[in-house]
Amino acid sequence: MRDETSHDAIKRVAAEILISAMERLEISQRAIVFAAVALETPMSALTRQFKMTEDQVREEIEEGLQVLRTAEGVEDLAGIRRLGDLINFFDHIHRLNLERWFCHRCGNLQVPKPTGRPRITCSNECRYRMNRDRRLGETPPEPF
Template sequence: MNDSTSDAAIGRITAEQLIARMEQLEISQRALVFAYVGLDISLAALARELEITVAEARTRIQEGLMALRADEDVQLLAGISRAGGRADFHDHIQRLQLEAWFCRWCGGFQVQKGRGRLRLTCSDRCRRERYKITQLEGA
C-alpha cells in the first residue's frame, strides 16, 4: 500500500530544495530545465519554440542538469522521481521567476518575442479563454 500523504510531503520538501538550487541557473536555462523535467515538455517542442535544434536544446538542458547535480545537496535528492505535484507547478514558476516563459492559462512553454508587451498566453485560444474568465470574475 502506498502512503500518498507522505509521498506528497516528501515531494513538497524536495521541490523546495530543488527550487533553491535552480535559482543558480541562468533564467533561460532554468526555464528549459523546468519545462523539460518538471512539465514533461518534449525536446522537439522546446526546440521549436526557441527556434533551435533539438541537439542544442538537449545540450542546454544537460548543462543545467549537470550544474544541479554538481551541488552536493541536490545529490541527496537522487532517486526521487517527482518534485512537488502538478498543482504546485504554477507556484514553482512564480518562485523561479519564470512567469514570462509559461502561459498563464494552460501553463505551456512560450518564448517572448523580444519587442512589445510581454505575452501572457501562448495562443489566441488561451488568450480568449483567459479573457472570458477574467470578465466573469470582474462582473
C-alpha cells in the same frame, strides 16, 4: 501503508533543494530544463519555441542538469522519483521567476520576446478565453 504526511514533507524539502539549485541557472536555461524535465515538454516543442536545433536544446538541458547535479543537497534526492503533480509545478514556476515563460491560462511554454509588451497567453485562443472568463465573472482555470 506509508505515512502521507511524512511523504509530503519529504517532497517539500526536496522541492526546496531543487528550486534553490535551479536558481543558479540562467533564466532561459532554467525555463528549458523546467519545461523538459518537470513538465515533460516534447523535444519538438522545445526546438520550435526556443528556435534552436535539437542538439542545442539537448546541450542546454545537459549543461543545466550538470549544474543541478553538483548543487548542495541534491545528492540526497537520489531515491525520489517524482516531486509532485502539475499543480505543484505551476507553483514552482512562480518561485523560479518563470511566469513570462508559460501561458497564464493553459500553462504552455512560451518564449518571451526581447522587446515589447510581455505576453501572458500563448495564443489568441487562450487570450480570448481568459478575457471571456473575466467578462462573465467566471473563475478561469488557474495553471499557476
